[in-house]
Amino acid sequence: xxxxxxxxxxxxxxxxxxxxxxxxxxxxxxxxxxxxxxxxxxxxxxxxxxxxxxxxxxxxxxxxxxxxxxxxxxxxxxxxxxxxxxxxxxxxx
Numbered sequence: 001x002x003x004x005x006x007x008x009x010x011x012x013x014x015x016x017x018x019x020x021x022x023x024x025x026x027x028x029x030x031x032x033x034x035x036x037x038x039x040x041x042x043x044x045x046x047x048x049x050x051x052x053x054x055x056x057x058x059x060x061x062x063x064x065x066x067x068x069x070x071x072x073x074x075x076x077x078x079x080x081x082x083x084x085x086x087x088x089x090x091x092x093x
Contacts, residue, residue, distance in 0.1 A: 026084070037082045042065050069088060
């Protein structure tokens with residue numbers, strides 16, 4: 001199965017379940033790498049990415065994005081390929 005690259009301006013039907021993209025702390029990656037990855041993959045600005053990195057560092061995890069499952073799964077795979085530890089959790093309504 002071939003994956004389609006997602007871009008900031010792509011629109012998907014929001015009829016799917018909403019989910020959360022969770023980023024977990026590790027002892028390997030630098031703050032700068034985490035910040036750069038969040039900017040590139042999740043579309044965060046520098047300040048938002050830095051705040052998420054600090055929350056991950058001190059609390060162990062942080063919800064870095066919410067939205068449709070298929071979008072977040074693609075983002076999670078991209079973050080994981082960059083050496084970060086992330087997963088998608090479904091939101092229970």
